[in-house]
Amino acid sequence: MKTNFKGQHYKTGKPIDIRVNGGMIVEVKESLAAEGEFHLAPGLVDLQVNGFKGIDFNSGLLTADEVCELTCFLWEAGVTTYFPTLITNSDEGIAEAIEAIVAACKADERVNASIGGIHLEGPFLSAEDGPRGAHPLKHIKAPDWELFRSWQKLAEGRIQLMTMAPEWPEAEGFIKKCTASGVLVSIGHTAASPLQIQTAIGAGATMSTHLGNATHLSLPRHDNYIWEQLASDKLWASIIADGFHLPKAMLEIFVKVKEGRCILVSDCTKFAGLAPGSYDSHIGGQIELNKEGRLFMKEEPKMLAGSAQSLAWCVDHLTNSGILPLSEALDMASVKPMEWLGANKTLGLTKGASADFIVFERRANTIEIVRTVKSGAVVYQG
Numbered sequence: 001m002k003t004n005f006k007g008q009h010y011k012t013g014k015p016i017d018i019r020v021n022g023g024m025i026v027e028v029k030e031s032l033a034a035e036g037e038f039h040l041a042p043g044l045v046d047l048q049v050n051g052f053k054g055i056d057f058n059s060g061l062l063t064a065d066e067v068c069e070l071t072c073f074l075w076e077a078g079v080t081t082y083f084p085t086l087i088t089n090s091d092e093g094i095a096e097a098i099e100a101i102v103a104a105c106k107a108d109e110r111v112n113a114s115i116g117g118i119h120l121e122g123p124f125l126s127a128e129d130g131p132r133g134a135h136p137l138k139h140i141k142a143p144d145w146e147l148f149r150s151w152q153k154l155a156e157g158r159i160q161l162m163t164m165a166p167e168w169p170e171a172e173g174f175i176k177k178c179t180a181s182g183v184l185v186s187i188g189h190t191a192a193s194p195l196q197i198q199t200a201i202g203a204g205a206t207m208s209t210h211l212g213n214a215t216h217l218s219l220p221r222h223d224n225y226i227w228e229q230l231a232s233d234k235l236w237a238s239i240i241a242d243g244f245h246l247p248k249a250m251l252e253i254f255v256k257v258k259e260g261r262c263i264l265v266s267d268c269t270k271f272a273g274l275a276p277g278s279y280d281s282h283i284g285g286q287i288e289l290n291k292e293g294r295l296f297m298k299e300e301p302k303m304l305a306g307s308a309q310s311l312a313w314c315v316d317h318l319t320n321s322g323i324l325p326l327s328e329a330l331d332m333a334s335v336k337p338m339e340w341l342g343a344n345k346t347l348g349l350t351k352g353a354s355a356d357f358i359v360f361e362r363r364a365n366t367i368e369i370v371r372t373v374k375s376g377a378v379v380y381q382g
């Protein structure tokens with residue numbers, strides 16, 4: 001088993017040698033030469049994955065084998081920890097997807113280690129067009145603690161992240177119960193008033209889910225839920241920096257205002273990793289993935305149909321647009337989400353950290369994953 005990895009440190013650019021043992025980084029030392037043009041960076045951490053390469057967590061037909069297969073696809077893309085994201089569905093549909101994920105975790109230790117937790121994005125969201133996004137209206141409902149508990153029991157405690165709209169009258173009590181039980185609450189798909197945002201923060205919400213997306217087309221210029229979330233130092237923000245979901249100016253502003261508390265998510269769908277072309281979508285209608293990487297409704301080309309890009313693509317986009325240096329964009333896709341999750345331990349390419357990292361080349365301004373290491377084991381070799 002390979003226990004030494006050489007490459008240029010993603011921050012300093014200096015050649016380093018990382019030694020791993022027992023799933024941990026036991027030594028990081030400067031070496032005389034890097035291995036080729038290889039770079040070393042922490043493994044990518046994606047809090048929002050709906051699917052990848054043809055497999056959809058929300059298809060209604062998810063199997064444990066598919067969860068394992070999808071995890072392998074993510075390793076290829078440099079992701080060492082991710083949150084399968086279950087969107088609004090029938091109560092049974094959510095329960096069945098949870099069961100498939102739990103079965104995959106029990107069947108494969110590496111899959112279990114790679115799934116940081118389940119992200120439940122719905123069904124406790126806004127019913128309004130715009131904030132609701134593509135979540136099916138018929139399954140949107142008020143926060144229901146007993147229902148949540150039934151899912152958490154099935155998940156054996158794996159639901160770690162809940163995206164919800166805080167304007168429901170039941171929301172404050174629900175958020176308090178979530179946070180008391182160790183579940184992180186993020187505000188998203190919301191039409192909340194500034195006061196309701198503040199109440200959610202007071203109850204324990206600590207993040208905004210894909211800030212700036214799933215909103216009304218027009219908002220009051222002064223009192224609105226985006227300003228309110230941007231202004232709060234208690235809220236981190238996740239953003240979809242794929243180049244299609246948010247314009248450059250918004251990305252620049254979010255990154256500046258939320259400095260140190262900004263997280264990249266891919267929010268990728270099953271169309272990520274597929275070739276450009278036309279596809280059928282279970283949310284209805286034909287969708288098109290063009291060669292630039294934009295995924296949209298064929299009938300209404302202005303409407304995005306989700307993201308078809310990986311987290312590494314988002315890192316590249318932030319870097320190539322001149323918004324952030326590569327090392328900072330990489331941090332937002334690796335150590336920052338871990339920090340937000342409360343991983344109370346050493347992070348990054350440091351002695352004592354979990355040996356989760358990527359070896360990559362940078363060709364034509366693109367991260368090309370050469371090797372992915374999870375808990376000290378090579379799980380992808382290009």
Ligand SMILES: [Zn+2]
Nearest residue numbers: 121133210214
């Ligand atoms: Zn969403």
